[in-house]
Amino acid sequence: MERTFIMIKPDGVQRGLVGEVIGRFETKGFTLVGLKFMSVSRELAEEHYDVHKERPFFGSLVDFICSSPVVAMVWEGEGVVASARTLIGATNPLSADPGTIRGDFGVSVGRNLIHGSDAIETAQKEIALWFSEKELVSWEPTVNTWLYE
Ligand code: IDP
Ligand code: MG
Numbered sequence: 001m002e003r004t005f006i007m008i009k010p011d012g013v014q015r016g017l018v019g020e021v022i023g024r025f026e027t028k029g030f031t032l033v034g035l036k037f038m039s040v041s042r043e044l045a046e047e048h049y050d051v052h053k054e055r056p057f058f059g060s061l062v063d064f065i066c067s068s069p070v071v072a073m074v075w076e077g078e079g080v081v082a083s084a085r086t087l088i089g090a091t092n093p094l095s096a097d098p099g100t101i102r103g104d105f106g107v108s109v110g111r112n113l114i115h116g117s118d119a120i121e122t123a124q125k126e127i128a129l130w131f132s133e134k135e136l137v138s139w140e141p142t143v144n145t146w147l148y149e
Helices: 010-014 018-028 042-048 058-066 080-088 101-105 120-130
Strands: 003-008 031-038 070-076 114-116
Touching (some): 003 018, 010 018, 010 058, 010 070, 042 058, 042 120, 080 101, 080 114
Antiparallel strands (some): 031 070
């Protein structure tokens, strides 16, 4: 089963959208396998956004991620990596479709509420960066017989 890394960024936490965001993944039918509420060190934020280190917004992005707590999660399900990106919506909330998390709740690219891994390989790297093996819970929700054929 595929897994992806999802993070509710500081703006999502401050705006009281933790329950709303988790609810979208739950009601979609994905399985929560890891969850922690945490402050992010500069080192972890810089490593997480390493691909963007040459971009002009890198410094302010790292400052932002470290500015207030986040909710780090791992979600599991068939096709969850791509599907989570669809649920999240486009990077710029102004152009994200209504019905997506960014489309429904955001107005600015630097405050776009949530992170989701962009590919299966990235997801594996990000999960390993944010979670230890023992923080992840492998379980089979009984409802899966009603979600999967
Ligand atoms: P993604 O989060 O949709 O995968 P990326 O292009 O990987 O988008 O960018 C990572 C994060 O960097 C974005 O979610 C956003 O917080 C921030 N970011 C991206 N582009 C800009 C920008 O032009 N200005 C400010 N922040 C940006
Ligand atoms: Mg990205």
